[in-house]
Amino acid sequence: SCNRGASASKGKSVAYSSPGDANGWFLAFSSELKKEAEKRGYSFSVTHAQQNTARQLSDVEDIIAQKPTFLILGPKDTKASADALRTARKAGVPVIVVNRDINGEHGADYITKIYSDFEWIGEKMAQAVREAFPADKKTIRIVEIHGTLGSANTTGMSKGIRKVIDNDARMELVRSQPGNFQRDVAMAAMENIIQSGVEFDAVICHYDDEAMGAIQALTRKGRKMGNDPSRGEIIIVGNGGTTVGLEAVKAGKYHKIVSVTPYYADKVFEAIEAHLAGKKLDPYIRVDDIVIDKNNVDKHMATGF
Amino acid sequence: MVEDCLLKMTGICKAFPGVKALQDVDFSVKYGQTHALMGENGAGKSTLIKVLTGIYQKDAGEIVFDAESIAPTDAAQSQHMGISTIYQELNLAPCLSVAENIFIGREPKKYGLIDWKTIESRARSILGDMGVTGVNVSRPLNEHSVAIQQMAAIARALSLDAKLLVMDEPTSSLSETEAGLLFDVIRRVKARGSSVIFISHKMSEVFEICDTATILRDGCLVGEYPMADLTKLKMVSLMIGRDATSVLHRKKEVSRGLDDRELVLKARGLSRAHRTKEIDIDIAGGQILGVAGLLGSGRTELARILFGDEICDGGEIEIAGAAAHLRTPRDAIRLGVGFCSEDRKAEGVFPHMSVMENMTAGILGELSAGGVLSRKAQMQVAQTYIDKLGIKTSGPDQRMGELSGGNQQKVLLARWLCKKPVLMILDEPMRGIDLGAKSEIEDIIADLAGKGVAVLMISSEMEELIRSCDKIVVLSEGRKAGQLTAREISEERIVQMLAHGSHPGQEAVHAK
Amino acid sequence: MKTDSATIKTGVIDTVKSQGPLVMLVVLCVIAGICFPAFATSLNLVNISRQISMFGLLALGMAFVILSGGIDLSVGSIAVVASIVALQAGRWFAPAAVVAPILVGVAIGAFNGALITWGGIPPFIATLAMMLGVKGLAFVLAGEGRSAAAAEQVVNVSGWFPVIFRGDCFGIPYPAIILIAALGVAVVVSKYTSFGRSVFAVGGSEEAARMMGLNVNKCKMLVYMICGGCAGAAGLLLASRLKAIDPTATGGWELTAIAAVVIGGIPLTGGLGKIGHVIYGVLILGIIPNLINHLRISLPPWYNEMITGMLLLAVVLLQSLIAKRGTR
Amino acid sequence: MPNSANTSALGAFRRAIAQRQNVRNYGVWSFLLLSLGVTAWFTPGFLSWGTLDNTLIQAFPVLLVALGMTMVMSSGGIDISVGAIMAIAGAVSGRLYTSNAGLAPSVAGGILAGGLCGLFNGTLISKFKIQPIIVTLVVMIAGRGLAQTILGKPSVSFSFNSSLNVLGQYKIAGLPIQIVIMIAAVAMMLFVVKKTVFAKHVEAIGDNPRAARLVGINILRTTACVYVLCSILCAVAGIMKVALTGGVNAAGLGKFIELDAIAAVAIGGTSFSGGRARIFGTVIGAVIIPLVTVIAGMNDMRDHHAMIFKAVIVIGVLLVRRER
Numbered sequence A: 001s002c003n004r005g006a007s008a009s010k011g012k013s014v015a016y017s018s019p020g021d022a023n024g025w026f027l028a029f030s031s032e033l034k035k036e037a038e039k040r041g042y043s044f045s046v047t048h049a050q051q052n053t054a055r056q057l058s059d060v061e062d063i064i065a066q067k068p069t070f071l072i073l074g075p076k077d078t079k080a081s082a083d084a085l086r087t088a089r090k091a092g093v094p095v096i097v098v099n100r101d102i103n104g105e106h107g108a109d110y111i112t113k114i115y116s117d118f119e120w121i122g123e124k125m126a127q128a129v130r131e132a133f134p135a136d137k138k139t140i141r142i143v144e145i146h147g148t149l150g151s152a153n154t155t156g157m158s159k160g161i162r163k164v165i166d167n168d169a170r171m172e173l174v175r176s177q178p179g180n181f182q183r184d185v186a187m188a189a190m191e192n193i194i195q196s197g198v199e200f201d202a203v204i205c206h207y208d209d210e211a212m213g214a215i216q217a218l219t220r221k222g223r224k225m226g227n228d229p230s231r232g233e234i235i236i237v238g239n240g241g242t243t244v245g246l247e248a249v250k251a252g253k254y255h256k257i258v259s260v261t262p263y264y265a266d267k268v269f270e271a272i273e274a275h276l277a278g279k280k281l282d283p284y285i286r287v288d289d290i291v292i293d294k295n296n297v298d299k300h301m302a303t304g305f
Numbered sequence B: 001m002v003e004d005c006l007l008k009m010t011g012i013c014k015a016f017p018g019v020k021a022l023q024d025v026d027f028s029v030k031y032g033q034t035h036a037l038m039g040e041n042g043a044g045k046s047t048l049i050k051v052l053t054g055i056y057q058k059d060a061g062e063i064v065f066d067a068e069s070i071a072p073t074d075a076a077q078s079q080h081m082g083i084s085t086i087y088q089e090l091n092l093a094p095c096l097s098v099a100e101n102i103f104i105g106r107e108p109k110k111y112g113l114i115d116w117k118t119i120e121s122r123a124r125s126i127l128g129d130m131g132v133t134g135v136n137v138s139r140p141l142n143e144h145s146v147a148i149q150q151m152a153a154i155a156r157a158l159s160l161d162a163k164l165l166v167m168d169e170p171t172s173s174l175s176e177t178e179a180g181l182l183f184d185v186i187r188r189v190k191a192r193g194s195s196v197i198f199i200s201h202k203m204s205e206v207f208e209i210c211d212t213a214t215i216l217r218d219g220c221l222v223g224e225y226p227m228a229d230l231t232k233l234k235m236v237s238l239m240i241g242r243d244a245t246s247v248l249h250r251k252k253e254v255s256r257g258l259d260d261r262e263l264v265l266k267a268r269g270l271s272r273a274h275r276t277k278e279i280d281i282d283i284a285g286g287q288i289l290g291v292a293g294l295l296g297s298g299r300t301e302l303a304r305i306l307f308g309d310e311i312c313d314g315g316e317i318e319i320a321g322a323a324a325h326l327r328t329p330r331d332a333i334r335l336g337v338g339f340c341s342e343d344r345k346a347e348g349v350f351p352h353m354s355v356m357e358n359m360t361a362g363i364l365g366e367l368s369a370g371g372v373l374s375r376k377a378q379m380q381v382a383q384t385y386i387d388k389l390g391i392k393t394s395g396p397d398q399r400m401g402e403l404s405g406g407n408q409q410k411v412l413l414a415r416w417l418c419k420k421p422v423l424m425i426l427d428e429p430m431r432g433i434d435l436g437a438k439s440e441i442e443d444i445i446a447d448l449a450g451k452g453v454a455v456l457m458i459s460s461e462m463e464e465l466i467r468s469c470d471k472i473v474v475l476s477e478g479r480k481a482g483q484l485t486a487r488e489i490s491e492e493r494i495v496q497m498l499a500h501g502s503h504p505g506q507e508a509v510h511a512k
Numbered sequence C: 001m002k003t004d005s006a007t008i009k010t011g012v013i014d015t016v017k018s019q020g021p022l023v024m025l026v027v028l029c030v031i032a033g034i035c036f037p038a039f040a041t042s043l044n045l046v047n048i049s050r051q052i053s054m055f056g057l058l059a060l061g062m063a064f065v066i067l068s069g070g071i072d073l074s075v076g077s078i079a080v081v082a083s084i085v086a087l088q089a090g091r092w093f094a095p096a097a098v099v100a101p102i103l104v105g106v107a108i109g110a111f112n113g114a115l116i117t118w119g120g121i122p123p124f125i126a127t128l129a130m131m132l133g134v135k136g137l138a139f140v141l142a143g144e145g146r147s148a149a150a151a152e153q154v155v156n157v158s159g160w161f162p163v164i165f166r167g168d169c170f171g172i173p174y175p176a177i178i179l180i181a182a183l184g185v186a187v188v189v190s191k192y193t194s195f196g197r198s199v200f201a202v203g204g205s206e207e208a209a210r211m212m213g214l215n216v217n218k219c220k221m222l223v224y225m226i227c228g229g230c231a232g233a234a235g236l237l238l239a240s241r242l243k244a245i246d247p248t249a250t251g252g253w254e255l256t257a258i259a260a261v262v263i264g265g266i267p268l269t270g271g272l273g274k275i276g277h278v279i280y281g282v283l284i285l286g287i288i289p290n291l292i293n294h295l296r297i298s299l300p301p302w303y304n305e306m307i308t309g310m311l312l313l314a315v316v317l318l319q320s321l322i323a324k325r326g327t328r
Numbered sequence D: 001m002p003n004s005a006n007t008s009a010l011g012a013f014r015r016a017i018a019q020r021q022n023v024r025n026y027g028v029w030s031f032l033l034l035s036l037g038v039t040a041w042f043t044p045g046f047l048s049w050g051t052l053d054n055t056l057i058q059a060f061p062v063l064l065v066a067l068g069m070t071m072v073m074s075s076g077g078i079d080i081s082v083g084a085i086m087a088i089a090g091a092v093s094g095r096l097y098t099s100n101a102g103l104a105p106s107v108a109g110g111i112l113a114g115g116l117c118g119l120f121n122g123t124l125i126s127k128f129k130i131q132p133i134i135v136t137l138v139v140m141i142a143g144r145g146l147a148q149t150i151l152g153k154p155s156v157s158f159s160f161n162s163s164l165n166v167l168g169q170y171k172i173a174g175l176p177i178q179i180v181i182m183i184a185a186v187a188m189m190l191f192v193v194k195k196t197v198f199a200k201h202v203e204a205i206g207d208n209p210r211a212a213r214l215v216g217i218n219i220l221r222t223t224a225c226v227y228v229l230c231s232i233l234c235a236v237a238g239i240m241k242v243a244l245t246g247g248v249n250a251a252g253l254g255k256f257i258e259l260d261a262i263a264a265v266a267i268g269g270t271s272f273s274g275g276r277a278r279i280f281g282t283v284i285g286a287v288i289i290p291l292v293t294v295i296a297g298m299n300d301m302r303d304h305h306a307m308i309f310k311a312v313i314v315i316g317v318l319l320v321r322r323e324r
């Protein structure tokens, strides 16, 4: 199959429009794409929109002006980035959508969409919290440290988390504050929440870095965290899969991580080659994420990014 | 009685924190009158003007203008009422062109858009009326010398066709010739039926142009006198509140013939950018060299070159016997050169800093140990010079910007006096300084020279130069037109040299 | 004769000095044209003209503010609120989608102006506070629900609305036409109206302008209203481009706009410079990211930042050297 | 002679003026006290050591940067590269620390790197006469890139008991190390501003650069020193933040802090066009801003509502203390 790929890719170029900035996940994802492209013999380039929608639309226009064979589009915003699809369609460049959802028409606007399901991740995180407590626990008070306001993954995870909490009378969301996916912002937010005197049993973070900030704050304020609520330990669940996060799980401070894997470059290129071979693909290819905890963390340690 | 007064200000009071600038002052100007407002530095003249035009709000009193009681709250209002003002500290837009500064706010329009051609030609003609030709009116104001800037301010005020023209020291940077031309214009304004308020520390001007004088002292009214009743002596005595004979009749010392002393400054063939051409200057220790010249003759540029603020293209400078390569003012200062600029506002004062800090700005290093300032030492220096120069201030901690113009000038002089230089360059040092202080400063300069300091003094007032200098160099269009030794110095000789060297050229030069 | 050649020489030097930004722009374009075949294509140039149109408008408004000696940090936030207002208002009454954003911009600009003139708050801090406040307002208007869960805000955009950004006339995109028209108006206003000149006077010295009898407060109010209006117009283009509400869309625009103005030769101290030259600053800053995209690299984003910074440094260093050569 | 008649009237007027100034001076304080009172009333647990601790710890980087910014603004300049310099210093320290350089050399290396950035800023501004906002914009953009290049990856974490993390949580006589550094920095800056020749030169340059040149002040050196001083303070802020949070995120460290710092300086009353540096004012300004964040966080205010809240407070404070 390797051979066939090489001939199919002859002289073909793939460009990736990343919505992100220097965040571990996006770096890992684009370097995976690059590796995969090199392996299969495509020339590859990437643009970074730095979390700015207008910048991304410009990036895509610049890419399209160079007439690549394929565009891999990681939309910054589900609706606002949709114009990028129009630009590509007008120039006849086929698009694979990655990272998150976008408004568009399958077949006409894009070949397929491949990404983690953030709503699913949100649900999984909330479920992980519920499972950490004994069934007879009357109320589970939860603090949410969310990502950048308005970003699609933040929105998705928040939705998933609420879906579970709203359907469970025991669960209650007592605080929700921004951590902007950053350690220091999350740490300050957590400190303020602790100081406000509100009682809580668990913290859900939208990213590992936020969880690290929360752990720092809890430690500084003399709280315990871990896997056993009966010992007064606060349960921390988050989304990610960074090396730092995995180590914290191993150390027993971070209860569970619902992964958001950046390792699906192969799927992306398989889709590209299937398209080249004239096959029609499903509108959405789901990326499988997993829940990592103390028991399986060693197995996944190598996947940390 | 009331009918013949265009302006009547009664019982005006104005206080600033710590200073009563005006106390119960009455002041009135008749129709068609040129009225002098006189007083020492800090007497309150400018403050009275600013109260009139709405820059300051009076604390008490009443203003009646053209039979109407007025209380302007900003300059725009008083301008609309027909009061046109030239303020002491030139307040023009530095980056706009000369022509624009004259017309801003009431530009002539064509099809609703500003008509630049008309603006420039009218600016040229207004300036031409004042005897200034050859000024490039489309260049930014700040590229022109202070004198031209002052002319622009006058032209602006004149072109407003106001009922009352207020001039706060309009001639401080002008020489007699230019002032003479201004007076012609003032006479025309007067003939038109407008009134003029005229402030100046130059007695001869006041006697030449004014009908009446109101004298202020320390913020209080001394009185109003018809000019005919006054003599120079009487006026100054009223201003300072004691007999002024000693102030006015200062005798010039006989020439000290210092040419044989060792030279402190020896400059040969100084040239720069087609403006300064091949100038040689010698100053011996203890000598006071005067530099005379018309507006734009290159005196200021010469001073800047000697201070390292502008770099000469050709020529050599020796200071105290050693070749000096001046690339920045710091180089010159290190060799013991001091320079007091003609442009007080732009190049002299630190308006937000205290009087003390302004005065000691150049010697902070000497007043400190290991970079830590001694406030006591600073205070001492400041107090010494405040007393010595009679600076009117509420204390060494007063903000410099709050001082009257003349007092700011004194602080700047003190800045260099306390530095104790070997060569002192003074560009129009008496700008805006009252008569009493002027003679004191002349004494100080003479004193400085007596201690062996070489002094280079630039002045537009011939009298000043003649009184103080041991030697005079006359510049014309950037060239040395001649030199007069102590024995030769006389007004006629200088005028002769100026006339000789002057012929119409590219830059601003007089019509006459 | 001698003086003649001298004046000519100073004239040439003056021109080169004052055209520093243009010189740099040309240098940048020539290098780009040589290095990247896709750069000088009409598609790419049309793209660039569209991309710069929004912050070009911001920069024009900002130029007035900076000329008057002030600064406006709230333009990015104003633009985003305007874009939201355009889409929301357009649902009720289609033409409002065009008028409302500009009016909103002018209104917020007037508020800025009032804080600065009557409130006596320094412009930097007044507009900084407004930048935060208006951004918060944008989220409120966008209907962001409790915490991060965004309400689904479906906006039905009329067919003609996206054309404002996308359409063109003889190959020249509408946004470019709008920008050029705005530039023309700005140049005329700044050079041929009393208001325009008073902006320069106020920027040169507010105190002096007041003493010359100019209405400084009115001038400052107008300046911030113009700036707000321009930001509103940029918001209109943004709305037409995104066709969706995104309260985060304009992060960092205010700095880019300020930088464009300063690179175009108007110092932050105000009172000096030419509005027309702002377009060079806009083009320089617009072309740099385009150039980087043409490099077709696959490096982490921080290399982009380094390259952007270095290019910018080269531009301003050369500009300063040109200016220095001129004076000495 | 009209002297005696008028003394009383003038005296009364002077008192009135003085009172108006008092209204302005005390106005800020009463406004703050009032708003704090209201806040305390509806925020449970507000009046406690913990709140103060949170506020000061969160104010720490802003305050340090704002102190440097006060000097920069007093010289008539501005520095928007402060956040990037924090990131560079943090990245250098982090990089050194992870390559086992030891605590002291890592910290020293970071501070040195910060100082070099300041030198770069100062040199370009004074020698090449490029506008401060443009120079520091370049450093803001390129510097952040450089920080990430130095670090080699987007973020690095230290274990909870590493000496760097311990430093960040260290207490001296019961006081968090940040508060001790803060007090020391404020004392130092007060001394510098009140007592040194350097500060007077800075002020003079800010007040009238042309006159400063003509009295022989070394503008080049002084300007460079101002930016170096500011950068060193930024570096300390950056390194301490790394120590406190136990990790470096070069892309995010100190992002947007320039706005908070400038706001703090402005609230404190140092003018944007140069002149007197007001250290006490800056301290108050630097504490108000995080305090608002703390209050918003404690009351679970939504992020965008917190933004509006912050804007209203800042405008309110400035309206009360305006100078007309």
Ligand SMILES: Nc1ncnc2c1ncn2[C@@H]1O[C@H](COP(=O)(O)OP(=O)(O)OP(=O)(O)O)[C@@H](O)[C@H]1O
Residues within 6 Å of the ligand: B016, B017, B019, B020, B021, B039, B040, B041, B042, B043, B044, B045, B046, B047, B048, B088, B392, B393, B394, B401, B402, B403, B404, B405, B406, B407, B432, B434
């Ligand atoms: N804004 C101010 N704040 C405080 N004091 C001021 C202010 N303006 C003027 N003064 C004080 O008021 C007094 C009168 O000043 P004013 O400028 O009217 O003097 P003047 O007669 O014009 O002097 P000069 O001949 O030197 O120009 C001075 O003592 C001055 O220090």
Ligand SMILES: Nc1ncnc2c1ncn2[C@@H]1O[C@H](COP(=O)(O)OP(=O)(O)OP(=O)(O)O)[C@@H](O)[C@H]1O
Residues within 6 Å of the ligand: B143, B144, B145, B146, B147, B148, B275, B293, B294, B295, B296, B297, B298, B299, B300, B301, B302, B342, B460, B507, B508
């Ligand atoms: N930066 C400049 N650009 C253009 N012309 C200049 C510049 N500086 C000086 N000049 C011109 O050079 C000539 C010499 O000016 P300078 O200021 O030395 O004259 P001055 O004898 O001191 O006259 P003044 O009485 O006006 O002070 C003037 O005509 C002036 O307009």
Ligand SMILES: [Mg+2]
Residues within 6 Å of the ligand: B045, B046, B047, B088, B168, B404, B405, B406
């Ligand atoms: Mg005066």
Ligand SMILES: [Mg+2]
Residues within 6 Å of the ligand: B145, B146, B299, B300, B342, B427
């Ligand atoms: Mg002169």
